[in-house]
Amino acid sequence: MQSFLRALIPTLLAAVSAGCLGMDRAGSLPKKTAIRSQSLHVLTDNRLAKDHELLVDLNRLKTEVTHQLELPDAQQQVVVYLFGDEKRYRDYLAKEYPTLPPRRAYFVGTSKELAVYTYWGDRIQEDLRHEYTHGVLHAALKEVPLWLDEGLAEYYELKGPPGQVNREYVARLGQQLSQGWAPSIERLETLLTVDQMRREDYREAWAWVHFMLHSSDATRDVLLAYLRDLRTEAQPVLLSARLRNEVPGIEARFASYVGSLGSVPVALSAAK
Ligand SMILES: [Zn+2]
Known part of the structure; x- marks a missing residue:
C-alpha cells in the first residue's frame, strides 16, 4: 500500500532472510512474463494468460488514469512482480528490503525501475490497481507528493469506472x-x-x-x-x-x- 519516492531507495541486500535455506527459489523474483508492453511488464511465478481479466483490468486502468488526469505518455515502463504466494513474496522483501514493515503490496520507484511487488492473494485486484496507479503516476510525472500519490491510488484501487465511492x-x-x-x-x-x-x-x-x-x-x-x-x-x-x-x-x-x-x-x- 505504500510508495517510495525515488530519493528514498531502501538499503539493499541486508540479508536477514531466515527460514528459507535450501529453497532454491527463495528470495528470487518471479520470472514468467505474462504480458509485456511499452508501459507494463508483468512477471509471475505461475502462468497467467495475457488476456486474463486482471491484466485487461490493469490496461484499462492505465487508460482511465491517463485520460482522467490528462497525463502525458509514460516515460518509463512499470514492472509488476506477482509472486505465487505470500511466503515467496515475504522472503523476497525480507531479503531485499529488510526494513520495510509487512504489507500486502509495495510500489518501489527508483531511477532504474518503477516496480510493484505483490502476491496472489484475496485482494489481488485491489492491490494491483492501487500499486499500478502509483506506477502510472510516477511514469508520467517528475514527482508526486506522498499524500496525493496515496489519495489517487486509493481512488483508483476501487474496481469499476473512476469515481466509485468507498x-x-x-x-x-x-x-x-x-x-x-x-x-x-x-x-x-x-x-x-x-x-x-x-x-x-x-x-x-x-x-x-x-x-x-x-x-x-x-x-x-x-x-x-x-x-x-x-x-x-x-x-x-x-x-x-x-x-x-x-x-x-x-x-x-x-x-x-x-x-x-x-x-x-x-x-x-x-x-x-
Ligand atoms: Zn499506496
Missing part, C-alpha cells in the same frame, strides 16, 4: 466530521514519509481527491493544472494554496461534499 471511508469521515474533525490539505502536505501516513490520512487523501475530481469544474481544474506542473517541476506551488485561491471556503465545501457522498447513490457520484 463506503467505509465515507462513513468514517462523516463520523469524524460530526465529532468536530477539521480536514486540512495543508496538514496532509506536511506528511513526507510513508511511516507518517496513518490509516485516517489515507481516508482523508482519498476524499480530497474525490472532492477535487467530482465536486466542481473549478476544483478539478486546479488538480489537473497542478498535475500538469508536476510533469516538469518537482515542487510547484502547493495544491492547498491553489485551491484556496480558486475556491472560497474550501473546508466547508469539502465537508459538505463528504456528507453528500454518504447520502447519494454511488452512480450519481460517479457520473462525472
